[in-house]
Amino acid sequence: FMLICISQCFYLLRVVLPFTYIFPLVFVLTITAIKEGIDDFDRFKRDREMNYEKYNKFEGVNNFREVSSADIKVGDVIQVRENQRVPADMIILYTSERNGILYIKTDQLDGETDWKLRKAIPRTLKAYEDRAMFGLNAYISAEAPHKDIYKFQGTLFVGDEVQEQPFGLDLSHTIWTDTTITHGFALGLVIYTGIHTKSQLNARSPRSKIGKVDNEISWVSFILFLILLLLAVIILLQEGIKGQWYLFFCRYVFLLSSIIPISLRVNLDLAKAFYSYWIGHDSVIPETVARNTTIPEDLGRIEMLLSDKTGTLTQNDMEFKAIYIDNAKYLKSDSKNEIKEAIEAASQGDAGPFSDYRRVGPIGERRVRRAKGEQMKDIITAMAVFHNVTPVDSEGKDNVYQGSSPDEVSLVKIAYELGYKLMARDQVSMQIRTTNNSIDNYEVLPDFPVTSDTKRIGMMWKHVPTQRIIYFLKGAENVVGKSVDEASAGKMKDAAEDLSLEGLRTLSFAEKLLDETEYLAWKQEYGMASAAIHNREEVKNAIRAKLENNMEYLGVSGVEDKLQVNVARTIEGMKQAGIKVWMLTGDKIETASCIGISSGLKSRAEKYYFLRDLNDERLIIENELRTLERQKNTILVIDGGSLDKCIQHCEQLFFEVTTKITGVMCCRCSPTQKTLIANKLKKYTNMKIAAIGDGGNDVGMIQEADVGIGISGKEGKQASLAADFAITQFSSLNRLLLWHGRLSYMRTANLSQFIVHRGLVVAIIQMLFSLIYYHCPIQVFNSWLQLGYSTVYTFLPVFSLVFDKDVENEDSVQKFPDLYKNLQKGRSLSGKTILIWTAQSLYQGTVVIYCTLEFFEDSFVNIVIINFSALICIELLNLLSEINKPNGYTFGFLGSSFLLYFLSIFVFKTYFNLSTVNLKFVMMIALSTMLAWLPVHFIKFIAKKIDPSEASRVEQINNQCRFSYYLLFY
Numbered sequence: 001f002m003l004i005c006i007s008q009c010f011y012l013l014r015v016v017l018p019f020t021y022i023f024p025l026v027f028v029l030t031i032t033a034i035k036e037g038i039d040d041f042d043r044f045k046r047d048r049e050m051n052y053e054k055y056n057k058f059e060g061v062n063n064f065r066e067v068s069s070a071d072i073k074v075g076d077v078i079q080v081r082e083n084q085r086v087p088a089d090m091i092i093l094y095t096s097e098r099n100g101i102l103y104i105k106t107d108q109l110d111g112e113t114d115w116k117l118r119k120a121i122p123r124t125l126k127a128y129e130d131r132a133m134f135g136l137n138a139y140i141s142a143e144a145p146h147k148d149i150y151k152f153q154g155t156l157f158v159g160d161e162v163q164e165q166p167f168g169l170d171l172s173h174t175i176w177t178d179t180t181i182t183h184g185f186a187l188g189l190v191i192y193t194g195i196h197t198k199s200q201l202n203a204r205s206p207r208s209k210i211g212k213v214d215n216e217i218s219w220v221s222f223i224l225f226l227i228l229l230l231l232a233v234i235i236l237l238q239e240g241i242k243g244q245w246y247l248f249f250c251r252y253v254f255l256l257s258s259i260i261p262i263s264l265r266v267n268l269d270l271a272k273a274f275y276s277y278w279i280g281h282d283s284v285i286p287e288t289v290a291r292n293t294t295i296p297e298d299l300g301r302i303e304m305l306l307s308d309k310t311g312t313l314t315q316n317d318m319e320f321k322a323i324y325i326d327n328a329k330y331l332k333s334d335s336k337n338e339i340k341e342a343i344e345a346a347s348q349g350d351a352g353p354f355s356d357y358r359r360v361g362p363i364g365e366r367r368v369r370r371a372k373g374e375q376m377k378d379i380i381t382a383m384a385v386f387h388n389v390t391p392v393d394s395e396g397k398d399n400v401y402q403g404s405s406p407d408e409v410s411l412v413k414i415a416y417e418l419g420y421k422l423m424a425r426d427q428v429s430m431q432i433r434t435t436n437n438s439i440d441n442y443e444v445l446p447d448f449p450v451t452s453d454t455k456r457i458g459m460m461w462k463h464v465p466t467q468r469i470i471y472f473l474k475g476a477e478n479v480v481g482k483s484v485d486e487a488s489a490g491k492m493k494d495a496a497e498d499l500s501l502e503g504l505r506t507l508s509f510a511e512k513l514l515d516e517t518e519y520l521a522w523k524q525e526y527g528m529a530s531a532a533i534h535n536r537e538e539v540k541n542a543i544r545a546k547l548e549n550n551m552e553y554l555g556v557s558g559v560e561d562k563l564q565v566n567v568a569r570t571i572e573g574m575k576q577a578g579i580k581v582w583m584l585t586g587d588k589i590e591t592a593s594c595i596g597i598s599s600g601l602k603s604r605a606e607k608y609y610f611l612r613d614l615n616d617e618r619l620i621i622e623n624e625l626r627t628l629e630r631q632k633n634t635i636l637v638i639d640g641g642s643l644d645k646c647i648q649h650c651e652q653l654f655f656e657v658t659t660k661i662t663g664v665m666c667c668r669c670s671p672t673q674k675t676l677i678a679n680k681l682k683k684y685t686n687m688k689i690a691a692i693g694d695g696g697n698d699v700g701m702i703q704e705a706d707v708g709i710g711i712s713g714k715e716g717k718q719a720s721l722a723a724d725f726a727i728t729q730f731s732s733l734n735r736l737l738l739w740h741g742r743l744s745y746m747r748t749a750n751l752s753q754f755i756v757h758r759g760l761v762v763a764i765i766q767m768l769f770s771l772i773y774y775h776c777p778i779q780v781f782n783s784w785l786q787l788g789y790s791t792v793y794t795f796l797p798v799f800s801l802v803f804d805k806d807v808e809n810e811d812s813v814q815k816f817p818d819l820y821k822n823l824q825k826g827r828s829l830s831g832k833t834i835l836i837w838t839a840q841s842l843y844q845g846t847v848v849i850y851c852t853l854e855f856f857e858d859s860f861v862n863i864v865i866i867n868f869s870a871l872i873c874i875e876l877l878n879l880l881s882e883i884n885k886p887n888g889y890t891f892g893f894l895g896s897s898f899l900l901y902f903l904s905i906f907v908f909k910t911y912f913n914l915s916t917v918n919l920k921f922v923m924m925i926a927l928s929t930m931l932a933w934l935p936v937h938f939i940k941f942i943a944k945k946i947d948p949s950e951a952s953r954v955e956q957i958n959n960q961c962r963f964s965y966y967l968l969f970y
Helices: 002-007 019-051 122-129 198-202 212-239 245-255 263-280 296-300 332-346 372-385 406-417 477-483 486-500 516-530 536-545 567-576 589-598 618-629 640-658 671-684 696-704 718-722 732-772 783-790 795-803 810-815 818-824 831-855 860-882 888-907 919-946 950-969
Strands: 054-060 063-068 077-081 089-095 101-105 115-119 138-142 154-158 167-169 185-192 304-307 314-325 328-331 421-425 429-433 439-448 456-463 468-475 505-514 552-563 580-584 607-611 634-639 663-667 689-693 707-711 725-727
Touching (some): 019 263, 089 115, 122 154, 167 516, 212 296, 212 831, 245 732, 296 732, 314 372, 372 421, 406 421, 406 505, 486 505, 567 732, 589 663, 607 618, 640 663, 671 689, 696 718, 732 783, 732 810, 732 831, 818 950, 860 919
Parallel strands (some): 304 580, 304 689, 607 634, 707 725
Antiparallel strands (some): 089 185, 101 115, 138 154, 505 552
């Protein structure tokens, strides 16, 4: 279009007044520039507000200087106050809270809403309290910046002549940019700023997603361009190739360029804005947000849904259900009082863990079995103290806790119900009220948080009343089982599998008693490992491994993650609509299998096919996949390790086979694997992929999928912020996809094809006009009329297609899922439909101009007004007959446009010769209009009666039902 505009500035190539092409192009670019400018200005204001936020820079005892966040540099000591944004990545030197602890909110960094516990460096905490911070001869060595927000390694070096032992720094000593502290204030030493902060390293522009319809429109535009060249060649050949034929060819191309309408992009963008607005303001699915306004119509083409489990299909609201102790299973509903009585009996006198140690002896030399009550007391104690949960004062309510894991919170609550109440905790201690109402104090010793590599948590405690040192371990049974004897590992595995078969999430517990000498020796070794400059984590893990052997098996807990409301109905609706559903979860195979049944992923007629612990051999894997391919009504259940082997050896075969079966459940699936699956499905299939999740671990999958859907849940808002569409619960999917998605695609297909037809019919009239009038490269309609045709006279009527719908409401789509399934195949915008519209344009354009020549043999001006008047009437009638359910917008836009054209005949007398307008004139235009419009739509009407669409059949059924209801009650 830019080239066409430039060409019209040269006399030899000019076919119209330059503004005819320049105005639409400038209009489109201006609208785009205004939109981008507003976005840029908003971004500028946000950046300015952030860069000039004020902070106190520490420069000595009680000496602070106010600085802007943009002026903060590495090495500065900055004070951060309650609810104030952390401006840079910092090491915590001091906090206003007791013992140097600090609670932070990280929802703007990782999307998690739960508080995180951080702590100040003990050495700098003491120095500040002694007013000796600036007299401290020390420096901090930090690793090079990287994007992993869960890992940090640094070292504090302190000393003058007498060198102190270096102090190892880890994640617990840090606060990252864009987090906030919950109360009090903190002093932090800046280690990373600007683009080197964790926040900026993880900030990436979302993948620019282009809708499937946009790609199809690009293909249509290419076909139209070929048609344009063909029509220009036809005119040129009729004239003959002679002289400066190339100049004439260029002028014909420019003259017929209305075939590819520039208004198409404006109309589609505006339509998508309307679709997104309706999605965001639907009262049936409140708080839904359309963050990506470029792909709402893709919601109507989804063929596969990748879904997380926890927090997506389930509520992420954990409730303790059962516990295994030794070989005995205790249900909360049946055995709660029994457990409580056993614990109370075992807590008489010494309430701490391992109170029977002197009687039973070390685990390797034991000849006496531990009493059930002692084992119960120890595992309930572990639930009460072994966590990162904090009691919260919530308007005087008791038993309110804040923690990063819903599982841990549920275990703390059941411990409370069984008589062990968490009273208080800080960085170095914890208080528990036991069943006999005594207060047990615990001293916090080294702890080892869970990672995706270790899959276990370890924590060491000193029971202050007895000075016993206990190391607790919890995690997956296949990991914790390696730390206990073989017999106990077998019991642990059996217990975990039994609880998993009930759909419960399991956690295995073990403990170990350390004597003072053993602990001090280990502590010294671990302290040296924590300060290691090289390979610190590897050395620490090796020292940790010395603890995790010959441990005491305590038991296995089972908590239930409740299903979200209407999950089964939602999944059933999507499956009937032709959408395959895959569940990608980090849970065990047994748990996932149960959730698959309860959520409706697996019906009674379907069966599971398990692939687990596959051998790393290509032939075996290929044979398993070939066997799976022959199965019918089958859902594959595969673990993460086997998935890796399948992708490594038979990548293409795996995805070709699995997309043909009913569904897939990937268990023990890492975030990287989730993203990989979305990527490979797009690579090996032509399916439109959607992904839905609620946590930070789902962000990669959501961004990789064609359509990403995030749920704002208990794991935070990171998934919903990264998604194209955000919803509040899984059940909103049905309305989002089957109703809004379907309507958006149908409307976009109709709108784009009508706009193409609108330009094509003008090009046909122009070509025939040039052929009839001696191949003269001049416009049939002058510049103002051609500009008004696609804007003033037809823009609003054509845009009323955005308000059209072929079925009355969502219930119709739910009852007749084929309505959605048919659109998945892209039949609303295909080569067939484009060919039909092209044929219609050719017929109507030909009829208009030949009727004009037949009925009116007057001047050129009459030809213009007759052609133009008939064309406007035909387009308005075309539109009226294409709309499925005319509404107020339809009649309002049609009537106003026709009235506007009627008035313009009297206003723009230069272009319309009123002296020729009489009854005969009107009758001839009406006849031309009917000859062009009526045969086409009579054929369409007959075709619809012979082979009605699914929507027509559904509406016919609905009308019959309404009529029967009326007869029954009235």
